[in-house]
Amino acid sequence: MTISDKIQTFRVIDSHTGGEPTRTIVDGGPELSGSTVAERLECLRTQHDGFRRAIVNEPRGSEVMVGAYLVPAFEPKNHCGIIFFNNVGYLGMCGHGTIGVVATLAFLGEIGPGLHRFETVAGDVTAMLHDDQTVTIENVPSYRSHTGIELDVEGVGIIQADIAYSGNWFCLVQAFEAGQLDRPIPHLLELTHRILQACRKVHPQVDHVELFGEPKNALANSRNFVLCPGGMYDRSPCGTGASAKLACLAADSKLAEGEIWVQESIIGSCFQCSYRWIDRQNGTITPSITGRAFVNGDSQIIADSADPFAWGL
Numbered sequence: 001m002t003i004s005d006k007i008q009t010f011r012v013i014d015s016h017t018g019g020e021p022t023r024t025i026v027d028g029g030p031e032l033s034g035s036t037v038a039e040r041l042e043c044l045r046t047q048h049d050g051f052r053r054a055i056v057n058e059p060r061g062s063e064v065m066v067g068a069y070l071v072p073a074f075e076p077k078n079h080c081g082i083i084f085f086n087n088v089g090y091l092g093m094c095g096h097g098t099i100g101v102v103a104t105l106a107f108l109g110e111i112g113p114g115l116h117r118f119e120t121v122a123g124d125v126t127a128m129l130h131d132d133q134t135v136t137i138e139n140v141p142s143y144r145s146h147t148g149i150e151l152d153v154e155g156v157g158i159i160q161a162d163i164a165y166s167g168n169w170f171c172l173v174q175a176f177e178a179g180q181l182d183r184p185i186p187h188l189l190e191l192t193h194r195i196l197q198a199c200r201k202v203h204p205q206v207d208h209v210e211l212f213g214e215p216k217n218a219l220a221n222s223r224n225f226v227l228c229p230g231g232m233y234d235r236s237p238c239g240t241g242a243s244a245k246l247a248c249l250a251a252d253s254k255l256a257e258g259e260i261w262v263q264e265s266i267i268g269s270c271f272q273c274s275y276r277w278i279d280r281q282n283g284t285i286t287p288s289i290t291g292r293a294f295v296n297g298d299s300q301i302i303a304d305s306a307d308p309f310a311w312g313l
């Protein structure tokens with residue numbers, strides 16, 4: 001809502017899903033042209049990128065914040081479209097963010113328990129809001145595109161990786177040293193950053209790295225550390241990252257259709273995951289990810305034209 005030429009305000013609801021924040025803009029924001037969510041994203045990127053920075057970057061946000069801009073749905077069956085973004089740009093899909101949006105819409109009283117549909121840049125997703133406030137999303141079709149590729153990682157040497165698509169592109173690497181996931185966060189950030197650099201030489205579309213290994217939680221199957229495109233790590237088990245992992249497990253026949261896989265994050269939060277086949281021949285699955293988000297803020301962002309940092313750093 002614009003209250004004067006000099007000051008613009010946006011209402012945002014903050015939530016976190018397994019520790020990973022989502023800031024959903026529920027009032028205010030630019031009108032976007034386009035006949036798909038992807039075209040609207042392009043309009044946001046090229047004409048209103050300051051809006052993205054104002055919402056998620058310092059001085060109001062942080063490098064870990066993910067923004068969710070709700071836009072009108074094109075299809076009447078869908079609740080709305082969602083454009084996800086972070087400190088450096090835009091995301092095709094975001095699993096923890098979709099769960100955060102559902103919790104936000106429930107907080108506002110816009111939706112109740114039941115099945116809800118959303119349009120994202122990567123395709124349509126569904127979200128079942130359960131009576132206990134957990135949310136199960138069905139992600140876009142996901143698949144492993146490459147397995148056992150060799151990457152020459154600076155300071156490490158040759159390691160093996162898989163590449164998978166799940167609304168975002170992931171390079172998945174099995175922890176290759178004992179206790180590797182227990183190393184300090186700056187070490188894991190540096191290591192996964194180097195893996196990303198090596199991976200992008202051959203697969204430039206990849207923008208997330210998922211290092212996975214033994215869980216700490218006795219009820220979990222695996223623990224991961226996910227490097228996000230903005231150089232920060234996902235506090236949650238990463239909805240699209242867990243989906244990419246499911247695509248690899250399905251391709252390797254290590255997890256049966258419908259079987260539960262509990263994915264633990266580096267901070268100990270968990271998602272319950274499973275998949276169903278879309279096409280066994282080409283290894284395409286529909287991942288299901290269940291988690292819970294908590295609303296933890298409801299505020300008004302003020303952009304004052306006199307403020308040199310009104311549109312973020």
Ligand code: PYC
Pocket residue numbers: 020066091093094095096097228234236237238239240241
């Ligand atoms: O949950 O899909 C996800 C995600 C992507 C980046 C941060 N979280």
